[in-house]
Amino acid sequence: MSGGLRVLVAMSGGVDSGVAAALLAEQGHDVTGVTLRLWCHGHVPAAPRACCTLEAIEQARAVARRMGFPHFVVEAEEVFRARVLQPFLDDYAAGRTPYPCALCNQHLKFGDLLARMRTLGADRLATGHYARIEPRAGGAPALLRALDAAKDQSYALALTPRAALPHLVFPLGALTKAEVRAHGRRLGLEPWDRPESQDLCFVPDGDYAGFIAKQPGGTRGTTPGPFVDRDGRRLGTHRGIIHYTVGQRRGVGLTAAEPLYVLAVDAARNAVVVGPRAALEAPGLVTARIDWLADPPPAAGAGAVVKIRYNHAGAPATLHPRAGGACEARFAAPQAAVTPGQLAVFYDGERVLGGAAIERALLSDEAAVPDEAATRGDAVRRDDTAARGAAATRDEAAGPDAATRDEAAARDDRATRGAAAPAGDHAPGHASAGAPAA
């Protein structure tokens, strides 16, 4: 991108978006920085109007001052609560393991901020995400993985509206984290050595259950109920479904011949289904309605690589459209811990074809549906399996390293992450916070 464009840059206060903004300014673009204020963690007596995100906002402002471009803080708490937080709470109460960062990107960064870009008369919207945009002749640009595979955040961007793609700029897409830090030092944007958060920006201490309990209606999913095996036999009592996620082993606390893993969370019966590691594997998945980034969308039976959580390596699969705009993916080899609520993101090589929340794992005995029949009505899915199903579905595989949510988050500390500040760079940890580290 050559100089001279007017660019709105979403700045979280983290190193990534700070360097992204600074690089654009350095290239001669007319940069305006903006930080979304999503969330306030209550008030302290000494500063009644202070906000938890003040430090992050101040960091973003410092970059703007240093580079000499204007910066604004934008109140986005209402949109955040309606479009990100409430679905997050609802998903947990429904026994799912949500991935709020994708919703935040979809609705706030590439929704609200895109609107703001237009009102400013700006040409582009930039963020500090590690991903690339590649122009395509005669169509919308393609969203690609970052060059640095270790930092790639394309998974978190899969819900970006296709219409937004022509306006987006990801200045870090071709850089490594080390290069970004070097740019930060070169540009005098200190201090960039502080540890980055591993948790959701709105649950900085990682205590999801404690956070949910404090929200209005937060008692949902906190009633103790039965641990059951795949045949419905009661094995013990769980602490409330919000404490469990598919693939989790620690915290189950049941005595058995072999370690027991959470296979499914059945909110309708307030039950947590557990079973052996081998039962965690599934032959495929079905997504929620998907808005493809690729145009035209993949043909029925097309091959793709699917990532089922942020840190998943990706698995080859074939794609099959389903009724209502859903997509069924059949894995070439069974995958462990297909977790409803997490995203399934489909790749053709470097390119993101699209993504959507995982609705359910495919049943091991679920017959392959002819694509034509399926698009008419998903006729094959049996209602009785649906009942057991949510449970039984996950009966198929073993997360190699299943762990509790907290452990998964801790484990993810090893990975270098994007800054997790509120408006900001997506923190990959969110993704796997509820999923087993695989």
Add this chain to the structure above:
Amino acid sequence: MIYFDHNASTPVLPEVVEAMRDCLAGLPANPSSAHREGQRARAAVERARAQVAALVHARPDEVVFTSGGTEGDHAGLIGAAWALEPRGRRVAISAIEHHAVHGAAEVLARSGFEVAHLPVGTDGWVPPDALDALPAGTTLVAVMLANNETGVLQPLAEIARRAHARGLRVLCDAVQAAGKVPVDVELLGADYLVISGHKFGGPKGAGALVVRRGAPFEALFRGSAHEGGRRGGTENVAGIVGLGVAAEQAGRDQPAEARRLLRLRERFEGLLHAAVPDLVVHGARAPRLPNTVNASFPGARSDHLLMALDARGIEVSAGAACASGAVEPSPVLRAMQVPRELAVAALRFSLGRASSEAEVAEVAAAVGAAVRAVRAATGGAGA
């Protein structure tokens, strides 16, 4: 750049810059020092005191220099409440006072004072008869002369008359009024009055609290006998000198400038109405400062508008900023019972000395364009 944010701060007048430069370069001594250099500095401070006193029709010895509006409001409210404490531990402030007065009231509440809030009508006025409902033991009432957000001028003389009839003292925050409308502490009947230099062409960090003779007062800053024992601390000589020059200029220019600004604002409001026919001007039915327009643009959130206008080189203000800098719905508009969807779509335009016919025309046109753009981009509901 077009600057329509004079209620936030004003450009420093060239005469003020010159006087302050001379002072910084040529008056190095402490005004409290007994030597000749100290006496020169003291003379500069006292000249400024007379200039400030003249602006508000006070006696020079009633003027206490402060660091600005926030200190003036704190020193005034707390210092008066302390001095009046033998008669009661209750104070009343209007709901639309500046944050600084609310903050000072919090300090009093912290030490056990009761704080009552006088309501405000939908036109932005504090009704004087609200005083009748105040409980016994109330000693002090604080009402601003002009609201900083809407510009609405409060019926201060009537409020003071009723207050004095009940034996209450009156603190008037005149920070937004001074230099824009006549401020006569005598006519207003205020016992304590606060002004701030940077609102009328003076420097930031210099203001004054007027404590009328006979009005009980205790110092907030103590430890030395500066300012007649009413405010400890070595004087900000350059700031005070700048404040004095600005006060003199403001007093001289105010009548003509007020007439000019009023015509300009009427023209501006007409153009705004033409550009955005469904706009709502807040406080339109009340007497207002001649330079201020606070209006809501339904369906266009103020933070969007502020950024869009900034991108066009036009500087205005939107609501109140929280600690993070995000724009929040204004408590003043809330107190006036402005519906939330309008309160989040409000902008404040405040004109000043450099404002011209050409500027108001350009700003009105830009506001129209920005409102259309924001409505189109956010579906009119405000994202």
